[in-house]
Amino acid sequence: MKSTLFILLFMVGSWIPPxxxxxxxESDPGFxxxxxxxxxxxxxxxxxxNIHGAILRLVAEAAELEDPxxxxxxxxxxxxxxxxxxxDRLDLDTVRSYKDDVSRLLVEDGWDTVITVRKRDxxxxxxxxxxxxxxxxxxxxxxxxxxxxxxxxxxxxxxDPEQIGRIGRKFGVSRVSDF
Amino acid sequence: MSISEHLDEGWWDDSVEAFVDGDLSAExxxxxxxxxxxxxxxxxxxxxxxxIQHSFRNLDSVECPDPVSDAILKRARADLIANARVNxxxxxxxxxxxxxxxxxxxxxxxxIVLSSVWSGRTTTKIDxxxxxxxxxxxxxxxxxxxxxxxxxIAVRAEALxxxxxxxxxxxxxxFIDN
Numbered sequence: 001m002k003s004t005l006f007i008l009l010f011m012v013g014s015w016i017p018p019x020x021x022x023x024x025x026e027s028d029p030g031f032x033x034x035x036x037x038x039x040x041x042x043x044x045x046x047x048x049x050n051i052h053g054a055i056l057r058l059v060a061e062a063a064e065l066e067d068p069x070x071x072x073x074x075x076x077x078x079x080x081x082x083x084x085x086x087x088d089r090l091d092l093d094t095v096r097s098y099k100d101d102v103s104r105l106l107v108e109d110g111w112d113t114v115i116t117v118r119k120r121d122x123x124x125x126x127x128x129x130x131x132x133x134x135x136x137x138x139x140x141x142x143x144x145x146x147x148x149x150x151x152x153x154x155x156x157x158x159x160d161p162e163q164i165g166r167i168g169r170k171f172g173v174s175r176v177s178d179f
Numbered sequence: 180m181s182i183s184e185h186l187d188e189g190w191w192d193d194s195v196e197a198f199v200d201g202d203l204s205a206e207x208x209x210x211x212x213x214x215x216x217x218x219x220x221x222x223x224x225x226x227x228x229x230x231i232q233h234s235f236r237n238l239d240s241v242e243c244p245d246p247v248s249d250a251i252l253k254r255a256r257a258d259l260i261a262n263a264r265v266n267x268x269x270x271x272x273x274x275x276x277x278x279x280x281x282x283x284x285x286x287x288x289x290x291i292v293l294s295s296v297w298s299g300r301t302t303t304k305i306d307x308x309x310x311x312x313x314x315x316x317x318x319x320x321x322x323x324x325x326x327x328x329x330x331x332i333a334v335r336a337e338a339l340x341x342x343x344x345x346x347x348x349x350x351x352x353x354f355i356d357n
Contacts (some may be wrong), residue, residue: 049315058309059316074316082319115330124330140323153319161327168324171317 025052025079030129030137030156032106037083037152040090040098046149047084052156056080070167077157087148095150096123099141103127106139114161121146128161135159195221199228 025031038045051059060074087095106127107113115126123143129136138161140153155164197203198211215222243251305313 047315047318049312049319051312051316055309055312058306059312062305062309062313063316070317070320073320080316080319082315082322115327115334117330117333119333124326126326126330138323140326142326151322153323155319155323161323164320165324165327168320168322169328171321 028078028156029131032139032154034083034152041085045083045085047082049080049082052079073163073167077155077159079156081154084149084151087145087150092145095143099143195224195228198225199232
């Protein structure tokens with residue numbers, strides 16, 4: 001029994017991501033390492049994106065043609081990370097536990113809680129990292145047991161949530177399972 | 180041998196005719212008179228030319244036959260039209276010649292600009308990987324926007340209104356009743 005508990009604790013501990021990493025984009029105060037997610041779920045995400053560096057600059061230039069405000073936002077963003085997984089193959093409590101661990105580490109690292117919602121079929125946590133009163137990063141973690149989907153997002157950079165909300169409303173977000 | 184024999188025949192005829200018609204300058208006329216005094220042949224030639232001129236002037240005027248005058252008028256009108264065409268073309272060329280180079284330069288410049296714009300349009304074709312990344316970014320922003328909006332609605336409906344606003348309303352009503 002003790003050895004089983006130890007293994008479980010070890011597994012849970014191994015999922016806990018280091019909040020701040022070492023070099024490059026990973027040394028950015030707004031960066032959050034979600035690399036353990038793939039191991040946690042053990043399957044490919046429904047949606048995955050990790051856009052930064054040169055490709056992000058190209059994306060900003062491409063956006064200039066159709067939406068200059070979006071291009072302006074993207075020039076101040078240094079990373080867009082998204083992982084969306086299907087929930088039906090994983091125990092909901094395990095995912096909630098992972099999310100809570102990440103939340104605790106973020107708060108310990110000085111991230112501010114913007115939204116915390118815990119309902120029967122939906123959990124949402126949103127955090128922002130402030131550096132010199134400027135937003136350096138944003139994290140959104142969402143568990144939707146009604147749709148059997150969970151999403152983890154990290155946007156790194158000098159971002160304005162109001163601008164994200166305004167620009168984001170222009171693009172329709174289809175149900176993740178239809179994506 | 181007279182002096183007139185040494186002179187060019189064409190020049191000689193022209194000079195005699197000009198002297199008789201009074202077309203020579205004063206200096207030329209003076210030299211011509213000196214020549215007449217030196218050479219009798221010259222004086223004779225001049226005398227003959229004056230006689231011919233006098234006889235022509237005394238002739239009765241002759242009416243030109245209608246066919247001849249018609250032909251002349253027809254030819255004159257044709258020449259007039261031809262000259263008008265030439266003059267008009269010359270005027271057009273004179274007017275446009277200073278503008279020709281600037282117009283040419285402007286046309287070349289316009290062609291360069293249009294070609295660069297056209298080539299710019301063709302090169303703005305987005306790489307599929309970038310287009311996919313742009314779609315991912317849009318989706319992410321839309322997702323964040325939606326989560327924020329839905330959460331705000333849920334907080335208002337499930338927490339703010341029942342727990343705060345309703346209680347405030349009850350408190351105010353109680354206060355008013357008392």
